[in-house]
Amino acid sequence: MPEITGAKERRNRVRISVDGEFWAELDAAVARERGLREGAAFSCEELEEARVAGERPLAMGRALNLLGYRARSEGEVRERLGRYGYASGTIEVVVARLFELGYLDDEEFARQKAREKAQRYGPRRVSADLLKSGVGREVAAVAVEEEFAGRSELEDARSAVARRYNGVGSEAEARRVYGFLARRGYSAGVCAEVAGEHRGRA
Structure with missing residues (x-):
């Protein structure tokens, strides 16, 4: 049965090691409530349950902090929480709660x-x-x-080019116009048409 071999508390958090290796950082109050102290042994299921309970307030704080800067997608929040090392069960609980609260849409x-x-x-x-x-x-x-909807991709592309290029349309500049529009996400047909129009100015 896995044994807790380290429990270092700092700033209301506890860094816990299991069987000699770092396992998780949990909310200190939850860790105390669950009896997660050095020398205690738990089943894998008990540890996983304790981890989700202990990580949840920390992960929720991280997620709300991320969302405080700007709106984010569910995928971004999941990716960032995973990068911080939270368990998949913790991420599921936090994301579900964020949807309930209306912070994710x-x-x-x-x-x-x-x-x-x-x-x-x-x-x-x-x-x-x-x-x-x-x-x-x-x-x-x-x-x-x-x-x-209701917008002309061709007209949008023409406007973008008009703002960027106002010189005489040489062959080289037409190629630059094509590349500029392609990088901006216009379709190949629109890029070719606008580049051709630009070349026709020469």
């Missing part, structure tokens, strides 16, 4: 991010950025479709 997050990004980028780039932010593919697709 991937659909609203995707709409806001799409609105913000669409001011500078085309649909493909906005979609890629949403996926990178941990939003599900379906949620990202809906947000992008809603944001770009």
Whole structure:
């Protein structure tokens, strides 16, 4: 049966070692309540249950701190809590509670991010950025479709180029226009058409 071989308390937290190896950092009050002290032995199931209970207040604090800076997707919160070393059971409990409290809403997050990004980028780039932010593919697709509904990708691309390039359209500059639009997430057809129009200015 696993044995607690170290329990160092500092600032209302306890760093616990099990069988000679660091195991988890828990809320000190929960650790005391669960009897997690040096020399005590517990089953793996008891330890896992105690870990989730002890990590929960710490992980919740971390998550709320992250969300205090800016809105985040469920995927971002999960990834960050995992990076801090919290157990998967702890992450599940915290994420579920954040949804209950209304702090996590991937659909609203995707709409806001799409609105913000669409001011500078085309649909493909906005979609890629949403996926990178941990939003599900379906949620990202809906947000992008809603944001770009009624807008002309071609006109948006023309406006972006007009703001950036105002010189005579040489062949080399047309290639730069194409690359600029491609990086901004416009479709290949739109990139080619606008680059061709730019070349036609020469």
